[in-house]
Amino acid sequence: MSVVLAAPKKMIELSVDGQPVRVFEGSTILDACRMLGNEQPTLCYGDTLTPVNVCRVCVVEVEGARTLVPSCSRIAEPGMVVLTDSERVRTSRRLVLELLGSSVDLSTAPEALAYIEEYDAKPERFGPDAATVAQDVKIDNDLYVRDYSKCILCYKCVSACGEDHQNTFAIAVAGRGFDAHISTELDVTLPESACVYCGNCIAVCPTGALMSVAEYEKRQAGTWDAENETVVSTVCPYCGVGCNLELHVQDNEIVNVTSPHDHDVTEGNLCIKGRFGYQYVQNRR
């Protein structure tokens, strides 16, 4: 039997912050930056998702381009001259973070908070009356909590629920402009929607807008203890697929279940059983 090999890929060379770098044709600018160990801030980018480049915190300057370009999705070209830390880039990133920080509750978004500090962003500059997306928390089922006051509209949950992974299409972006929001059809509750509770949306949410009920309740009770969390790897016992599980344990109790993104089969996804069916492990009677 012959082995079909993909056509060999060409290497191209570009420069990032003055340093030459060679990447495979088709790589993004972000890939090129990472080859150099030059990490860029990202919020809507997900390593297992198709880039939607909407958050705009990863923008970089490309010589000759009229505007800044999103490094997460812009394909690198031979001879490109990229600047990731120019004044223009820093100004854009800072203001974008200020726009997010002034309109969204980022209190459970560690990456965003770290970028705000790194770029010295001051979300409070827009004053106390700046419009926000604050709204009531949605708790309409036993497994998920949806707090869209914390939603930066990164589209990750929509991609994970839809074409990129789950193909359930229970949620989509509805409305327009500042009123755009993640919604089920006609905003029905999750139990009335197409949701199958795989939790793959929770797994990709970068801000804690989507959270398991277990985590939400612990945070409400003040017993959430991420600092002392340990992670145990195992294999899901439910079916023959053999998904790898990472059990997140706090105080000898499983609080969340994830799957490694580099796992061939799951790419970080699970089903309702793998994600939420862990109670039997800790039934200590």
Add this chain to the structure above:
Amino acid sequence: MPDLRLLNAEPSEAERSAIDAVLGAGTDANGRTARDDRTKRHLLLPALRAAQLRVGWVSEGALGYASRRLAVPPAEAYGVASFYALIALEERPADVTHVCTDLSCMLKGASVPDGAHPSPCLGLCERAPASYRTIAGEQPVEEQIPAAGPPLPQAGQPGLRLLRRIAAGVDPESIDAYIQAGGFESLRRARELGAEAVLHEVTESRLLGRGGAAFPTGVKWAAVAKQPAQPHYLVCNADESEPGTFKDRVLMEEDPFALIESMAIAALATGSSHGFIYVRAEYPLAHRRLQNAIDLAHSRGFLEGFDIELRIGAGAYVCGEETALFQSIEGFRGEPRNKPPFPVEVGLFGKPTAVNNVETLFNVLDVVDEGGKEYADTGTQDSTGTRLFCVSGAVARPGLYELPFGSTLRELLDLAGAEPPKAVLLGGAAGAFVGPDLLDLRLTYEDTREAGVTLGSGVVIVYDESADLVGALLRIAEFFRDESCGQCVPCRVGTVRQEEALHRLAEGRAHEDELETLAELAQVMRDASICGLGQTAANAVASAIVNLKVFAA
């Protein structure tokens, strides 16, 4: 569709038959659900529009039925329906009036009566204030209602090119009248010349796009023509929604056959077998006359090997952005795509696509008739041909003016009968304000670029001494906040922060560094937004602060 969870509500008989009229009966010869329905997502908006025209709104039953027929997940269908301002997802009376409260109508004292909806620019700026009314029913009514109108200016003037048939009063509904006026001669000549030669002439003409971006038409067409992927599409962008713009409406309403003819020529040059005209919903007369022109041109055999389909928007300025327009035709939310790849490579349905504005296409007729070189004799070196200007506001004779490139703003304002203005808005809400010091600006691409302003879509709104410029800025900021698609952060939140800052300035409670904040917002929206909407949403405000010193202490 085993995996698709559907809405439970059933459509009414009226809704079902309205949607079936767009999608077909929905069952094959054996009475089974037609399988090819699932490839017809692009009919989602037409189906929702049909339901709304029939009963006045899109009910859960209608949304669910359209989703089911087209195999679109209900959450996505809801996302699409809720994107478009003219689609109502809550029950309302059948008779709905939208009153324009935008820049030109504001200047003419527009007011919204009880029960009517305020609307962004309706493209009737020369006959402001205007409104748009729809009455749902078995025989739905859609009409634009302008204030008492002037006749078209320049009627009978010599030297008109794009407007010559309109000035001569050629019947826009009669193909024979069009043929008698020389119609379809350019298409005949183009077919004699062949695709290569037409491309050559268009390139030689140095024709630049008239929609706002001023891209060379010949370059665009040549790029599409050489793409190996098939089919190629031709899209006419007739989603004219830039506040203050009405030129394309006049062309489509009064000279529709010329658009069909020029599209056939463009199709020949770009190797396209299928064309779309995407017209905004608020132009019902243009819809009727274009459909009539398409049907008659077909039946007379002028469109062999080329289909033209009319697609109607649903209230979204951003759909004038070419990639948002593709999304809209394909049945998605009108969210612009990232570029590159550009439409010439990956456009409508992922195929190579030439997108041209209505006025741009009209010019092609003259290019073919006269030859590219000869066409380029009119105008200036970098701005060839003539240009349509939409003049409104404080002038005695508002209307559509066609002038060769190189005329000055002063000459245009003299023609329209303007007193020396306090300010002029060039290029629409995405354009820039200029003061009286720039009256001798030559209206060309190169001169406006040098002056840091833009011709955009040809908008010229005149503000006299009594005008409320701060009010105009607030309206512009509100417009962009309303029309932002919401996809990227700089535009979604930036347009809100811009409006908030302007309100504070207008009300005398500005933060200390308000003007710096506005300038920084302008820079970042221009630099980091995905599409032209966000990139230009701060232009007019920034220009008024810099050029007119509106908030100078």
